Amino acid sequence: DGGITQSPKYLFRKEGQNVTLSCEQNLNHDAMYWYRQDPGQGLRLIYYSQIVNDFQKGDIAEGYSVSREKKESFPLTVTSAQKNPTAFYLCASSTSPSSYNEQFFGPGTRLTVL
């Protein structure tokens, strides 16, 4: 079955710790995205990558980092510099670098900072 997997589904972190969220896709999509969702806030773009070994900052990149070493994988690291990291994180991919194409979403990771 083709799709996007995110792990873990729930993640707890202590303040001051870095944590990495996994996102893998087997759809052979070139573009991948990370969004953050807060209650009543909709989705906000953190980072996106249109091709392997390249990525761009979204609207709220501060306190986050990404890598795109493989087409299938786009991990997101939430660093200790992110002041309010508790949120629902969604990964998405699309067939080509243009956001015109529909985005396919993973099931999300809910991060809670204790």
Added chain:
Amino acid sequence: AQKVTQAQTEISVVEKEDVTLDCVYETRDTTYYLFWYKQPPSGELVFLIRRNSFDEQNEISGRYSWNFQKSTSSFNFTITASQVVDSAVYFCALLPGRDDKIIFGKGTRLHILP
């Protein structure tokens, strides 16, 4: 400003009623794309429709229909004969023509009561 407004935060209707979700957008571009996504309780967003700014034809897909009116900058979504499975958060989104980042509205949470 580039913006999407979904004024209805939460709507509840009884099953089999029709319901319309409003979406108003702002963009200075003449070429742009509009989207609707559904987010069921499982979390991942599901693509429903994409519309480009040059195509004002209304679209119907089963119980779903969309009304795109450039004169009022609106792209409303109607569910006819609603069902409990339609309960979800629905997002309207805008891709301005000169950008590669989708702008999401804050979403409308729809409750279909049995």
